[in-house]
Amino acid sequence: xxxxxxxxxxxxxxxxxxxxxxxxxxxxxxxxxxxxxxxxxxxxxxxxxxxxxxxxxxxxxxxxxxxxxxxxxxxxxxxxxxxxxxxxxxxxxxxxxxxxxxxxxxxxxxxxxxxxxxxxxxxxxxxxxxxxxxxxxxxxxxxxxxxxxxxxxxxxxxxxxxxxxxxxxxxxxxxxxxxxxxxxxxxxxxxxxxxxxxxxxxxxxxxxxxxxxxxxxxxxxxxxxxxxxxxxxxxxxxxxxxxxxxxxxxxxxxxxxxxxxxxxxxxxxxxxxxxxxxxxxxxxxxxxxxxxxxxxxxxxxxxxxxxxxxxxxxxxxxxxxx
Amino acid sequence: xxxxxxxxxxxxxxxxxxxxxxxxxxxxxxxxxxxxxxxxxxxxxxxxxxxxxxxxxxxxxxxxxxxxxxxxxxxxxxxxxxxxxxxxxxxxxxxxxxxxxxxxxxxxxxxxxxxxxxxxxxxxxxxxxxxxxxxxxxxxxxxxxxxxxxxxxxxxxxxxxxxxxxxxxxxxxxxxxxxxxxxxxxxxxxxxxxxxxxxxxxxxxxxxxxxxxxxxxxxxxxxxxxxxxxxxxxxxxxxxxxxxxxxxxxxxxxxxxxxxxxxxxxxxxxxxxxxxxxxxxxxxxxxxxxxxxxxxxxxxxxxxxxxxxxxxxxxxxxxxxxxxxxxxxxxxx
Amino acid sequence: xxxxxxxxxxxxxxxxxxxxxxxxxxxxxxxxxxxxxxxxxxxxxxxxxxxxxxxxxxxxxxxxxxxxxxxxxxxxxxxxxxxxxxxxxxxxxxxxxxxxxxxxxxxxxxxxxxxxxxxxxxxxxxxxxxxxxxxxxxxxxxxxxxxxxxxxxxxxxxxxxxxxxxxxxxxxxxxxxxxxxxxxxxxxxxxxxxxxxxxxxxxxxxxxxxxxxxxxxxxxxxxxxxxxxxxxxxxxxxxxxxxxxxxxxxxxxxxxxxx
Numbered sequence: 058x059x060x061x062x063x064x065x066x067x068x069x070x071x072x073x074x075x076x077x078x079x080x081x082x083x084x085x086x087x088x089x090x091x092x093x094x095x096x097x098x099x100x101x102x103x104x105x106x107x108x109x110x111x112x113x114x115x116x117x118x119x120x121x122x123x124x125x126x127x128x129x130x131x132x133x134x135x136x137x138x139x140x141x142x143x144x145x146x147x148x149x150x151x152x153x154x155x156x157x158x159x160x161x162x163x164x165x166x167x168x169x170x171x172x173x174x175x176x177x178x179x180x181x182x183x184x185x186x187x188x189x190x191x192x193x194x195x196x197x198x199x200x201x202x203x204x205x206x207x208x209x210x211x212x213x214x215x216x217x218x219x220x221x222x223x224x225x226x227x228x229x230x231x232x233x234x235x236x237x238x239x240x241x242x243x244x245x246x247x248x249x250x251x252x253x254x255x256x257x258x259x260x261x262x263x264x265x266x267x268x269x270x271x272x273x274x275x276x277x278x279x280x281x282x283x284x285x286x287x288x289x290x291x292x293x294x295x296x297x298x299x300x301x302x303x304x305x306x307x308x309x310x311x312x313x314x315x316x317x318x319x320x321x322x323x324x325x326x327x328x329x330x331x332x333x334x335x336x337x338x339x340x341x342x343x344x345x346x347x348x349x350x351x352x353x354x355x356x357x358x359x360x361x362x363x364x365x366x367x368x369x370x371x372x373x374x375x376x377x378x379x
Numbered sequence: 380x381x382x383x384x385x386x387x388x389x390x391x392x393x394x395x396x397x398x399x400x401x402x403x404x405x406x407x408x409x410x411x412x413x414x415x416x417x418x419x420x421x422x423x424x425x426x427x428x429x430x431x432x433x434x435x436x437x438x439x440x441x442x443x444x445x446x447x448x449x450x451x452x453x454x455x456x457x458x459x460x461x462x463x464x465x466x467x468x469x470x471x472x473x474x475x476x477x478x479x480x481x482x483x484x485x486x487x488x489x490x491x492x493x494x495x496x497x498x499x500x501x502x503x504x505x506x507x508x509x510x511x512x513x514x515x516x517x518x519x520x521x522x523x524x525x526x527x528x529x530x531x532x533x534x535x536x537x538x539x540x541x542x543x544x545x546x547x548x549x550x551x552x553x554x555x556x557x558x559x560x561x562x563x564x565x566x567x568x569x570x571x572x573x574x575x576x577x578x579x580x581x582x583x584x585x586x587x588x589x590x591x592x593x594x595x596x597x598x599x600x601x602x603x604x605x606x607x608x609x610x611x612x613x614x615x616x617x618x619x620x621x622x623x624x625x626x627x628x629x630x631x632x633x634x635x636x637x638x639x640x641x642x643x644x645x646x647x648x649x650x651x652x653x654x655x656x657x658x659x660x661x662x663x664x665x666x667x668x669x670x671x672x673x674x675x676x677x678x679x680x681x682x683x684x685x686x687x688x689x690x691x692x693x694x695x696x697x698x699x700x701x702x703x704x705x706x707x708x709x710x711x712x
Numbered sequence: 713x714x715x716x717x718x719x720x721x722x723x724x725x726x727x728x729x730x731x732x733x734x735x736x737x738x739x740x741x742x743x744x745x746x747x748x749x750x751x752x753x754x755x756x757x758x759x760x761x762x763x764x765x766x767x768x769x770x771x772x773x774x775x776x777x778x779x780x781x782x783x784x785x786x787x788x789x790x791x792x793x794x795x796x797x798x799x800x801x802x803x804x805x806x807x808x809x810x811x812x813x814x815x816x817x818x819x820x821x822x823x824x825x826x827x828x829x830x831x832x833x834x835x836x837x838x839x840x841x842x843x844x845x846x847x848x849x850x851x852x853x854x855x856x857x858x859x860x861x862x863x864x865x866x867x868x869x870x871x872x873x874x875x876x877x878x879x880x881x882x883x884x885x886x887x888x889x890x891x892x893x894x895x896x897x898x899x900x901x902x903x904x905x906x907x908x909x910x911x912x913x914x915x916x917x918x919x920x921x922x923x924x925x926x927x928x929x930x931x932x933x934x935x936x937x938x939x940x941x942x943x944x945x946x947x948x949x950x951x952x953x954x955x956x957x958x959x960x961x962x963x964x965x966x967x968x969x970x971x
Contacts, residue, residue, distance in 0.1 A: 269806035271870055273867075276764050277823045277874060278793040287819075291810045374809060374854040397928075421889035422860075470883065537752070566751035566916055571960035593890055596962035623965050637894035638964055640919035647925070650894035654859055670891075 075293065081371040091367020094360035101357055105152035115143035116326035117150040125341045135349045139339060150349055151327040155354075158239060158246075158312045158321075158328070159305040165247025166254060166308075167301055171290065173251065177286050179266055189259070192252050201314075204245040211241030213379030242321050246308055254300050261293035265273050295369045302365030306358040329354045382616055383555060383587050384410040384433075389447035389457075391428055391437060398659040402428045405447075407687065410555065415581060415588040417602030417619070419595060419634070423655055425611040426591050432457065432470060432559045435464040451555070470500040473548035477560040479540035483532040488514075489543055490528045496551050515546040518583075521575050532692060536568035544577060553586040556581075559591045574601055599623055607631050610656050610666040613687060614702075617694040627690065629674035629702040630667050665699040674706035713742040713910055714763070719772035725745055732758040733769070734934035736885035740878065741909055747925025747942060748914045749957070754762055755934040763912065764796045766788050776877060783930050794823055801883040803863035805929050807855040811954055813841070814851040820873035840869040845899060861892035865899065872903070880912045885920065897924060918961050922946050930954050 085091055107115055115133070121141035131135045135144040177188040184220055219237040223230050265271065274284045313330020315321040322328045329350050336347030391403040403425040409418045420426040431437055431454050433449055434539045438604035449456040456467065476482045484492060493512035497503040503511065509528070515628045516524035519542040534541055537613050541561060548556055558577065564569040578601060590601055598605055598619070605622045607615045607630065615628040634640070636649040656662065665671075679701030688698045696703065719736045720945050722729040733755045740746045748780060749754045760949040761767040763774060765781060773782040781792055800806035808816060817837045839850030844865040855863055864884060871879050881900065885893040900927055901924060904911055921928060922942055930953065938951045949955045 235933075269800040270808045272766065273798065273800065273806055273870065274808075275766060276793050276798055277820055278790045278794065279819075279823070286809075288808050292808070294810075344813060372810075375856040421891060490818045551863060568751060568956060568960040569917070570962075574962075594962065595890070599964055600962045634890055635964065637891055638919065639894070639897060639923035640964055642923055648894040648898050650898055651891035652895075654861070654892075672793075 084371040088367040090363040094363030097360040105276035115146050117146040136345045155309045155329040159309045161243045162247040162308045163304045166251040169253030170254030174255035178262030206244040208241040253271045265292045294372045298369045302361045385414045385450040387448045390445040393441045400658045406613045408606045413585045414603040417598040418591045420608035424608040428489045471497045472555045473553040474557040475544045479544045515550045519546045557589045615696045627696045629671045632673045674702045715739040715775040717773045719769045731934045743908045743916045744926045745911045747921035747928040750931035754931045794874045795877040797876040799881040799884045824874040844869045878910045882914045
C-alpha cells in the first residue's frame, strides 16, 4: 500500500541545510539502543585509556605469588590471577591493545575491501574478473600462515620503527613497545581480512549501479570516481556498517590466536583475547579470570552491534521521519 | 442474476508508527454471478486492499479489519480461519497479479505449477492432471501447449506468462477471479490479447471477475459494472454504460476528463489538482473537497462523510452536494 | 538539430547476435516534440541510450547541430552528455535516495556552471523547483518525502538544470496515477513552449503521444516502420503495424452530457 506523503508547502518555514551525516547524527541521537551502546563504548574506552595513568591502579605485570587467585577486594577490585597480578589492571591495559587492534585492522580492511569491491562491481568486465580472481586466490591461501609469515618478515622493520619513534618523541621505549610491536599484525590482518567485505560491496554496487539515478549521473557527465563514491557507495553503506561492527570483535579474538602462537602481544603485556583464553584454561580453579574479561568483551560486542544497527538506520534517509 | 459477492461496509485500517491509515473505510459493493465488476482508483484508493482482504492476504498486524462483511455464497470471508480460507483460495476464488514474473516460481516448470492446484484441491495427479493443464493452456491461446507446458517461466514472453497465470487461476474453475492490474505491465497489443482471453474465458465459463485497474478506457472495454474508489471510500458505482453515459461525481468526471485522448492537441489537459489525501489524516467531511474543481468545492460537506445513495436504479453515488454540482464553466464546454 | 544516420546496434544473445537497432535514421528539429512509439523490445530504449551517448552504436553516426558526435574521442563525448538529458520512467529509481533535492539539483547545475556556489546556487535550485511547480522551501528534503508525481517533477528539474539541447523523456508518465499523469504532461508541454525545448518523447501510450508530439516515429523490431505528422499518422496510418497498434488501444467513449 502506498502512503502518499503530503507536503504542506505554503505554511512551512524554509528549512536549514541538511547533509547525510548531519541528519544521520540527529536520527542516531533518537535511537535509544544505539545511544546506549555508544555510551557503554565510551565508558569502556575511557576506562581503558585514562584509568591506567592513575597511580592507584596496580602494575598489571607485578606478580605476587602469595596473593594468587585472590577474590575481589579493596586492593584488587576483580581479584588476582594465578600469578597474583591484579586482574582489573590487566583488563584495562589489555583493553587498550584490543581496542586498537580492532579499530585499526577493521579500518584497514574496510578501506581495501570497499575500494576493491566498489571498483570491481562498478567497472565490471576485465577489471572485475581480475580483482575477483585475486580475491579467490587469496581466499585459497592459508590465512594463518600468511599472517605469521608476514609479521615475521616485518619484525625487523618494526624494531627500527620503534627506535625511530623513540628517538623522535623521547617517549620511554617500554611505554610504546607493546603498541608498535603490533603494527605488522594490524597490517597483516587488515590486509587479508578485506576479502569478505569486498565481495559484499561488489554485489551491492552491481545492484545499485543498474539503477536509473546512476544513469542520470552518467548523463550529467560526472566522473567515474564521483559517480562511484557520491552516488553508489553511500547507498551500499548498510551492509558495510553491519559488516564492520562484526569485524571488530572477530579481529579482537583473532589477535588472541596469533598472540598464542607468539605473533601478537607478548607477555607480560596482555589483551582481552589473551585474558579470555587464559581464563578459559583456568575456568575450574578460578572462574573470575574468565568471567570479568568476558564481561568487558561481551559488553563491547553488544554495544558495537547496537551502534552498528543504529548507524545503518540513521544513514538511510527513508528509515525515519525527519 | 444473483449476487455472488456482497461486500458490506468494509473497513480495513493499518496501524503504523505514523498513526492509523484508513486504507479502506466503509466500502460496500456487489459482484453479480458471471459479471465483470471493475474497481477503479489511484494508488492508495484502497482498491487492492479491498481485493486482498477477500483472500485473507492482508498482513495483520499492521492491518486490521475493523468492520464489515464480505459474503461470498453466503459465507463471510472475513471471519474465516486460515484453514477455512484455504478452501476458497485457488479453488473458488483465484487471483492474478500485475507482474506475472514475480508470481510464477522461476525454478519450477510450468507443468508443475499448473498441476499443483489440481493436486491440492481436486486430488488429481499424473496424466489426467497434465491433460487438464494442457487443456487450460490451450484455452488461453498458447499454441503447441503439449510441448510448451514443460518449459520454465522465463522461456515465455511477458504476455504469454500472463496467459499462463490466467490458465493457472482458472484451472480449478473458480467462481470468482480477482485480476489486479493484470495488463498494466504489458504493451498495448499484448494487453489487448490478454484482455480478450480474460473476456472470452469469462463468457465460456461464467466465472465472475473483479477487475482492478487505474485505466478508465480498459474498464470501459472490459467491465459490466464500475466501482470508483477514492481515498478508501466508494465514490460512485454503476453499470458501465450508465457510468460513462452520465458520470456524476466530480472525481469520476475528473478522471474521465484528464485523459489525453479526450483533448485536442495544444489544448491544456484538464488535471485534478493536488494529491490524494493522507489516509491517516482524512478530513472529517468530503475527502475530495480540496481537489474538486469540476463541481463546487464550497458546497462540499465539511462536517460529515457523504453517504452513498442510489440516485437511479443501480447508479450509486456519494451524496455530496459539492461533488455532484457542476461547475458553470464545465457546463458551458 | 539532432540527426541520426543509419544507426545500427547489435547485442549478443547466446551465440547469435540480435539487432536492437537496425539502420535507423531520424532527425529532430529545434523546438519540436518528436514522439517515439513502439512496444517493449522494439529498440527504443537502446536508441535513446545511443542518443544520450551512454551507448556507442556499431555503425552510423549521431550529429548535433552539425557536429558528428560519433567521431569525437571519448573524453569529449562526456562533455557533450550535458547536451542530452533524460527523464526516466520510474521516479522512485531515478533519484538518489541519499541526496537531498538541493544536492541532486545543485550537482546538475554545477556540471554546466562550475563556478556556482553558496547563495547563488541555492537561488538557482529554488528557481528550478518553482519552474516545475514545487516550493523552493522543499530543497532540503530527501526524495522519499515526496510523492511519485512530485519526484517526477524533481527529475524534470534535474534534466533542465544543465540547460540541455535535447530532453529525452522515456515513458515519463506511465508509472504515475492518472490524475498525476495529466499534471506532468501539462508541465512538460508548458516547459517545452516557454523554454523552447526540443524533446524526444518515448511512450507506448498512443493517446499521450498523439496529444503531445508534433511528429511521430513508429518503431518495430529495431526499425522505423512509419513516421510523419502526429495527427496524420494517427488518422491515416499507412503501415499494417501502426494500424494494429492503434486498434489495440482501449478507447474511452465520448460522454453524452457535459462533464
